[in-house]
Amino acid sequence: MPIVKHIVMWNLRGDSEGEKRAAIARLKGAFEGLRGRIPGLRHIEIGVDSSRVDYACDVVLYSEFESRSALERYASHPEHQRVKRELGDLRIARYQVDYDDAGPHVGPDH
Secondary structure, eight states, X not given: OOOEEEEEEEEEOOSSHHHHHHHHHHHHHHXXXXXXXXXXXXXXXXXXXXXXXXXXXXXXXXXXXXXXXXXXXXXXXXXXXXXXXXXXTTEEEEEEEEEETTXXXXXXXX
16 A cells, blocks of 8 residues: 655744744644654654745645545544644645655656
8 A cells, every 4th residue: 555645835924033943843843743643644754944045935744644544534633633723823824745655657758
């Protein structure tokens, strides 16, 4: 069964560098706290942008699930819903991609 990868990128609120760093730390801690708490969640990590280019997002969540249904259960799991509520006011933009590691591949022929 293919692993499902779930990637979310955010831009966060913060009028100063310190406010932005605090928001990033809060988001990072909240999502890292989900490790081992949600069945089917195989891997989760938070990356913080170091490029500082103007089109980059501030933070990325990379996670892997044992199946599409595990990802769907994660979306409605009480712990994930709690984190979403706690962090809802931090984001100003959100982008998401979900894909199976054995899914269709787009190449020059397609």
